[in-house]
Amino acid sequence: MPGAKTKPAKQGEKSPLPCPDWVLASDSNVHVAGDRSWFGGDYTAFNSVLADGSQVEGIGTVDLPTKRSPSSIGRSRHTTLRLANVLHVPGAVYNILGSPIVLEYQLDVNFEDPSQSSIRDQEGHPIAYFQRASRSNLITLRLSGPPVGPKVGPSLLGTAGYYINATWPATEIQRWAVCQASIDAYRDLGVGQDVGLDIHPAQTSQPPPSARQMSHDEHPMSVEELGQIFGAVSLQGEKMISFMFPSLHPSVLDVVANAVPSAWFNGRDSEDDSNNDWDTNVMGKFICDNRRCRKPGWGSKKVAIRIRGYPGSGYNAVVYNQRCNHCDVLGVFTLDEDSYVERxxxxxxxxxxxxxxxxxxxKKKGPPHEFEFCEGGKQGHCKACRAALLSRSAGSR
Incomplete structure (x- = not known):
């Protein structure tokens, strides 16, 4: 992303204080922070890459001190805007508020007067507002100043005419989801409080994932033992029988905006309050990462997806994984995003x-759909599995 290029050399060495610019960028599918100091205690070292090649060094939660509105007064006028799963991209020119903000908060943007914009929590309480950068047409978050907020470095807005965009590929998002499951399993063992994963991007020819020793662990496991734990979780994929793709919500909105501008994404995989439900299929590819299996992967035009509707044009969609028909290991899934958005x-x-x-x-036929290896069919939410079972039942009469 042009917004994640190295900061201009004319600015000198990087300021020891964090960059104050949090730019609203609806085209970005992820939040980005350039300075390590913005992150809290759950920061996890994670080597990844953005679509433009910008390097990611970690991921974690960022708590931003904000003022509720331009007119708010009193002690309660300040609060905190919490951003989850923020990428640490040291080369980023500016910090980025990406499209996930609309999944976490209620957003109302006034482009004519950004100060009249608001970010509200799910109960409708104001959390923050925006401002227009003095030397740029960009809209940025209004942070609380010292002593409530932190001391920050100089604004870099206006020093370079970059298009602000950050795209985290779906394959990298899935790698992070797998690593999260591994981290949870590791912590459940009670070996320590924090763990950093040094995982290399899939696009490189780097060696397989390895785990760093924890800084707070007095009795660390060996790298071999950690590898066995992470390998078991990663290969068995116990927690990855299904996926949700909130990062594709902006793409869905682009298609339905003229007809259903109020469409919103429900991030809870729950039937509560659901008023519509439909099972269908999308397309995707799968990789078998079982080193003992001779089958490298497969494609499918019948990947099970369950789409649910909620009052007020809300929706979510659960896409189900498939297993390798040679070794019964869950596949590493890559979604065909166009088919998802269309459905x-x-x-x-x-x-x-x-x-x-x-x-x-x-109308082209893909490989035969096999109920035994479809997680959607096992959950009762695969249209192709139902058709196959009905055909099998009719043929047996």
């Missing part, structure tokens, strides 16, 4: 009583 957008419109033509799906 989800279609049902959002249908449920909103919008006249929409049924999409023409690719």
């Amino acid at each position: 989800v957008a279609y049902w959002i419109k249908r449920w909103a009583d919008v006249q929409v033509e049924k999409p023409e799906h690719d």
Whole structure:
């Protein structure tokens, strides 16, 4: 992303104080911070890469001290805006508020007068507002100043005409999800409080994942023991039978905005309050990472997806994994994003009583769909599995 290039040399060495610029960038599918000091105690070292090649060194939660509104007064006028899963990109020119902000908070942006914009929590309470940068047309978050907020370095806005965008590839997002499951398993063992994973991006030819010793661990496990734990969790994929893709919500909104501008994403995988439910299929590819298996991977045009609707044009979608039909190991999944957006957008419109033509799906047949290896079928949410079972039952009569 141009916004994540190295800071201009004319600015001299990097300021020891954090960059104050948190730029609203709806085209970005992730939050980004350039300074390590913004992160809290859950910071995890994680080597990854953005779509443009910018290097990611870690990920964690960022708590930003903010003022609720321009007119707020009294002790309660200050609060905290919490951002989860923020990427640490040391080469970033500016910090970025990406599209996940609309999943975490209620956002109302006034582009004419950003100070009249607001960020509210799920109960509707104001948390923060925006301002227009003095030397740029960009909209930035208004932070609380000292002594409530931290001392920050000089603004870099206006020093370079970068297009602000950060895209974290779906393959890297999935790698992080797998690593989170590994971290949870490691902590459940009671070996320590924090762990940093030095995982190399899938695009490189670096060696397999390895674990760093914990800084607070008085009796660290050996790298071999950690590798066995992480390998077992990663290969068995116990917690990865299904996926949700909130980062694709902006793409869905682009398709439905004219007809259903109020569409919103429900991040809870729950049937509570759901008023619509539909099982269908999307497309994707799978890799078998079992080193003892001879099958490298497979593609599927019948990946199970369950789409649910909620009052007020809310929705979510759960995509189900598949297992290798040679070794029964869960696959490493890569979603065909276009098919996901098409299916989800279609049902959002249908449920909103919008006249929409049924999409023409690719008539080419893929590999036979096998119920035994489909996690969606096991959960009762695979359209292709139901059809296969009905056909099998009819053939046995």
